[in-house]
Amino acid sequence: MLKRTDYLTKRYGLKESWKLSHYEHDGGYRQARRVMRMKREDIVEEAKAANLRGRGGAGFPLGVKWGFMPPKSDKPHYLVVNADEGEPGTFKDRTLMELDPHAIIEGCIIGCRGIGANTAYIYVRDELHLAKDRLWGAIAEAKKKGYLGERPFSVNNHPVEVYVHSGAGAYICGEESALLNSLEGKRGEPRLRPPFPAQAGAFGMPTTVNNIESIASMPTIFALGGDNFSKLSSLHDMRDGGCRLFGVSGHVKTPGVFECAVGLTLRELIYELGGGVAGGELLGVIPGGCSTPILRADEVVDAAGEADPLHRWHGQSVLDVPIGVDTMRGLGTMAGTCCAIVLSDKACPVRAMHNLVRFYRHESCGQCTPCREGNGWIERITSKIVAGEASLDELNRIHEIAGNIMGNTICAFGEGSAMPVLGFLKKFRPEFEEYVRTGGTSSPGGLALSETLGLSDS
Amino acid sequence: MSFVLNPERDEKLREILERYPNKMAACIPVMQLAQDQTGWVSPEVTDWVAETLDLSTAHILGVATFYSLFNTEPVGQHQVWVCRTLSCALNGADTVLAHCEKRLGIRCGQTTKDGKVTLRTAECLASCGSGPMMQVDRAYHENLTLEQVDVILDRLTTDSTPD
Numbered sequence: 001m002l003k004r005t006d007y008l009t010k011r012y013g014l015k016e017s018w019k020l021s022h023y024e025h026d027g028g029y030r031q032a033r034r035v036m037r038m039k040r041e042d043i044v045e046e047a048k049a050a051n052l053r054g055r056g057g058a059g060f061p062l063g064v065k066w067g068f069m070p071p072k073s074d075k076p077h078y079l080v081v082n083a084d085e086g087e088p089g090t091f092k093d094r095t096l097m098e099l100d101p102h103a104i105i106e107g108c109i110i111g112c113r114g115i116g117a118n119t120a121y122i123y124v125r126d127e128l129h130l131a132k133d134r135l136w137g138a139i140a141e142a143k144k145k146g147y148l149g150e151r152p153f154s155v156n157n158h159p160v161e162v163y164v165h166s167g168a169g170a171y172i173c174g175e176e177s178a179l180l181n182s183l184e185g186k187r188g189e190p191r192l193r194p195p196f197p198a199q200a201g202a203f204g205m206p207t208t209v210n211n212i213e214s215i216a217s218m219p220t221i222f223a224l225g226g227d228n229f230s231k232l233s234s235l236h237d238m239r240d241g242g243c244r245l246f247g248v249s250g251h252v253k254t255p256g257v258f259e260c261a262v263g264l265t266l267r268e269l270i271y272e273l274g275g276g277v278a279g280g281e282l283l284g285v286i287p288g289g290c291s292t293p294i295l296r297a298d299e300v301v302d303a304a305g306e307a308d309p310l311h312r313w314h315g316q317s318v319l320d321v322p323i324g325v326d327t328m329r330g331l332g333t334m335a336g337t338c339c340a341i342v343l344s345d346k347a348c349p350v351r352a353m354h355n356l357v358r359f360y361r362h363e364s365c366g367q368c369t370p371c372r373e374g375n376g377w378i379e380r381i382t383s384k385i386v387a388g389e390a391s392l393d394e395l396n397r398i399h400e401i402a403g404n405i406m407g408n409t410i411c412a413f414g415e416g417s418a419m420p421v422l423g424f425l426k427k428f429r430p431e432f433e434e435y436v437r438t439g440g441t442s443s444p445g446g447l448a449l450s451e452t453l454g455l456s457d458s
Numbered sequence: 459m460s461f462v463l464n465p466e467r468d469e470k471l472r473e474i475l476e477r478y479p480n481k482m483a484a485c486i487p488v489m490q491l492a493q494d495q496t497g498w499v500s501p502e503v504t505d506w507v508a509e510t511l512d513l514s515t516a517h518i519l520g521v522a523t524f525y526s527l528f529n530t531e532p533v534g535q536h537q538v539w540v541c542r543t544l545s546c547a548l549n550g551a552d553t554v555l556a557h558c559e560k561r562l563g564i565r566c567g568q569t570t571k572d573g574k575v576t577l578r579t580a581e582c583l584a585s586c587g588s589g590p591m592m593q594v595d596r597a598y599h600e601n602l603t604l605e606q607v608d609v610i611l612d613r614l615t616t617d618s619t620p621d
Binding site: 076085086087088089090091093094125126127128129130163165166167168169170171182183184185186187188189203247248249250251255256257286290339341343347352355356359362363365446447448449 | 517539
């Protein structure tokens with residue numbers, strides 16, 4: 001159900017929207033002031049009631065995660081905010097940092113109070129220089145007002161400092177344990193778990209890692225109340241609450257970031273918010289960042305069993321299922337970051353997969369053999385397919401290689417790279433076979449539409 | 459010759475060290491600070507960072523070679539990264555890259571002979587709704603047309619002011 005909201009994006013159109021004056025004009029920092037005087041367990045309860053599923057892609061309930069932090073401990077606790085936005089297709093977090101950084105800083109104060117931390121690090125990928133500048137600017141403004149520092153809002157015994165930490169170019173650092181290693185000044189290689197971050201995270205201390213959109217939603221959650229926030233969503237009964245940022249890019253007429261209540265469908269995202277498919281008919285859609293397996297335009301929901309959570313959508317197009325963490329999982333894909341990539345029927349699925357496997361080969365950290373070697377192997381075979389030099393045996397071998405990556409790596413990058421490959425092969429098997437058989441002459445073309453931007457390079 | 463941080467950056471160094479509970483955590487920001495000054499992580503920079511943070515040069519080299527934005531060899535005065543990942547590719551990134559190569563007379567990964575511009579590709583730069591795009595030094599240029607690419611590259615190649 002398409003329900004536009006403006007809790008996170010209200011100030012996006014304003015001149016110098018990132019300034020404290022705009023934020024406070026809309027009631028900014030009132031929740032942090034109130035929360036700094038609340039008890040930790042009450043804060044966590046409120047966060048749990050919001051049913052906010054982590055906005056970074058995995059969709060873990062934020063309140064539950066906060067509840068993992070040790071209640072009483074002499075050790076310092078840390079809040080680490082993941083703003084290493086790099087999942088291909090995803091461009092929502094950047095807008096928050098650039099256009100409304102104070103919501104993030106207020107969210108950090110609420111988060112620090114909620115998990116008993118005195119320090120928050122916002123880990124931003126290096127390329128986002130403007131975002132980092134805006135965050136540092138917001139920190140300086142908040143500090144000057146006494147909202148950060150030794151006695152935030154004149155509250156004793158709970159100092160809060162917020163710092164921006166820059167990455168240096170590595171997709172894997174969006175994985176929380178790799179991010180923690182990177183924050184500690186090491187190579188961004190994922191860690192074995194246990195111990196989980198809540199036991200031993202940043203600098204070996206209890207740590208919570210939250211996506212930056214999750215943190216930016218905190219002021220809204222506390223302003224509305226957790227339960228009211230959750231009920232904005234049409235999937236409240238599936239414990240998938242609130243509003244969130246949706247993005248759409250690729251072959252659509254009006255790409256962009258849109259704030260809506262959870263429960264939006266892919267059809268609404270593509271045809272109403274995205275303005276419809278550019279240059280042809282819909283071939284398929286990658287629902288939430290490139291690691292989420294693609295859905296074909298002509299797929300229907302197969303959930304005949306009454307106990308199936310998707311039963312109420314049985315027989316309908318997958319495009320009409322609300323985008324939620326559990327609904328998308330039921331379709332064999334993921335809601336991920338809720339930033340969809342749209343492919344028209346003028347795009348070649350073989351080349352689209354090739355683009356992604358090249359990405360995964362480049363970004364595998366190399367620590368685990370199945371991922372390092374497997375992604376290299378898949379990329380080599382896919383390159384041969386694209387060049388029209390591969391056999392059907394080699395096409396079949398990709399299944400085996402991808403299958404051997406699944407479950408055999410330290411972190412979720414392994415699944416995140418193998419799942420979309422298996423998705424492409426399953427959904428577009430006839431197209432892949434035809435491509436291999438004809439050496440590519442069956443392909444509708446490349447990736448870009450011929451009329452794109454007058455890009456006719458002579 | 460050993461590396462020395464200039465006074466303005468030296469002030470910044472002190473501020474960076476205050477952010478973390480130990481010196482190792484400052485590794486990435488301090489190396490970025492040094493690279494801002496020299497353009498790349500030279501052996502002198504590696505030694506200096508190691509000494510400043512009480513770490514081994516092996517650790518510094520390990521970090522420098524892990525992340526794609528540390529230059530382990532000298533680069534041009536200006537740096538251009540063309541995003542090549544799916545959303546940008548669906549909107550013509552390959553054409554933009556080919557155009558840059560032709561216009562600059564170099565291949566991706568190379569630096570122009572006059573040392574002005576290094577051309578590289580980047581994986582997704584979180585600008586998917588405004589592709590094709592490229593990053594030039596610290597700035598994003600989005601919704602590119604080939605005419606705009608020409609204007610940007612002309613400015614870089616005729617720019618006579620040092621970075």
